[in-house]
Amino acid sequence: MAREPLFDPADFRIEPGVAHLCAAGESAFLRAHDLAFADFAADTSRAEAGRDRQFARERKARGQAAGLFGVDESEIGFVSNVAEGVSILAESLAWVEGDNVHVDAIEFPSVALPFAMRGIELSPRIDTRTKVVAVSHVSYLTGQRRDLAALREAADREGALLAVDFTQSAGVLPAEAHLADFAFSACYKFLLGCTGVAIAYWNRGRQPGWAPRSGGWNSVELADLPDYPVPAVPRPDATRFTRGNPALPSVYVLSSALDYLARCDRGALAAHVEALAGELLDGLAGMGIEPLTPREPARRGPSVSFPAAEPQSLARRLAARSVLAWGGQGRLRFSFHGYNGSRDVEQALSALRLEL
Numbered sequence: 001m002a003r004e005p006l007f008d009p010a011d012f013r014i015e016p017g018v019a020h021l022c023a024a025g026e027s028a029f030l031r032a033h034d035l036a037f038a039d040f041a042a043d044t045s046r047a048e049a050g051r052d053r054q055f056a057r058e059r060k061a062r063g064q065a066a067g068l069f070g071v072d073e074s075e076i077g078f079v080s081n082v083a084e085g086v087s088i089l090a091e092s093l094a095w096v097e098g099d100n101v102h103v104d105a106i107e108f109p110s111v112a113l114p115f116a117m118r119g120i121e122l123s124p125r126i127d128t129r130t131k132v133v134a135v136s137h138v139s140y141l142t143g144q145r146r147d148l149a150a151l152r153e154a155a156d157r158e159g160a161l162l163a164v165d166f167t168q169s170a171g172v173l174p175a176e177a178h179l180a181d182f183a184f185s186a187c188y189k190f191l192l193g194c195t196g197v198a199i200a201y202w203n204r205g206r207q208p209g210w211a212p213r214s215g216g217w218n219s220v221e222l223a224d225l226p227d228y229p230v231p232a233v234p235r236p237d238a239t240r241f242t243r244g245n246p247a248l249p250s251v252y253v254l255s256s257a258l259d260y261l262a263r264c265d266r267g268a269l270a271a272h273v274e275a276l277a278g279e280l281l282d283g284l285a286g287m288g289i290e291p292l293t294p295r296e297p298a299r300r301g302p303s304v305s306f307p308a309a310e311p312q313s314l315a316r317r318l319a320a321r322s323v324l325a326w327g328g329q330g331r332l333r334f335s336f337h338g339y340n341g342s343r344d345v346e347q348a349l350s351a352l353r354l355e356l
Helices: 033-043 048-071 082-092 109-115 148-157 250-261 266-286 311-320 340-355
Strands: 077-079 100-101 121-123 130-136 161-167 182-186 196-200 303-307 327-329 331-335
Touching: 033 048, 033 077, 033 250, 048 077, 048 250, 048 266, 077 082, 082 109, 082 148, 082 161, 082 196, 109 130, 109 161, 130 148, 130 331, 148 161, 266 303, 266 340, 311 327, 311 331, 311 340
Parallel strands: 100 121, 100 130, 130 161, 161 182
Antiparallel strands: 077 196, 182 196, 303 331, 327 331
């Protein structure tokens, strides 16, 4: 049975006849975000009263993100991107010689480099010297979904922290953030927002004494100038992640996006994208293409990848046939959201048959 989109594609800036299958790179933009930008422009022009409205919108967005993650609003803050959030975490920890961080060999750079560039060993194993288990819930490269409960158990056995990047799943799959000590997510992919802001989660129950080692006016309890407290006292909640002004235009867009996502049942959206990915996997199998993505629904996310020679060239050729995919690093990736349906899958398969 053909599946119709759960979202009206006309709500997005998708050209007629185009199969937009690259939300894992950057999702189609909601037309409603035009109003979010206009609201920000109006508020930023209202001086102090406008600033109050801006931070009220930030509080709303934090609450919306907390609802999505199933955590308390006090545990949600904003950073500019995942790399910044992981860097704040990496610099906050007391490292000793021999400590390591467990990451996959194909982990996304924003998860691995903040540790590696501090000289911390990246280990393929979790052992007695592992201080942090740093993982993506869903791999950007293969589309494989990690078992977070099993990783939580493995981290606990060695007394390690679990840090999770939900960028490739948040918005369409359940985000079991409570299993992590810290978690992050970019907002311009499946969350339907834009660049400039990312969600940062601090599990205060598991790590009540955590504090960053750097700060700014917005992340600390600031005394009247010029009497700066030394050392500065971080804010009591996860706003201690946000050292200066949050990227307020992006926060307005994120709030707009989360309003839109809230209209759709989360379980229905997860089932929808999993089913569409299954349809594509079946079609690839019929073409004799072996995917990088696991076939079992519980082991994959909303994206399907397969090896491809010159994948960027292939992505450009598909785009010329009105199929938008993401190519690079030896693979072509298709990803699904609520604005996709079975017709998009068939359009993609038809284009691949012509180009491969």
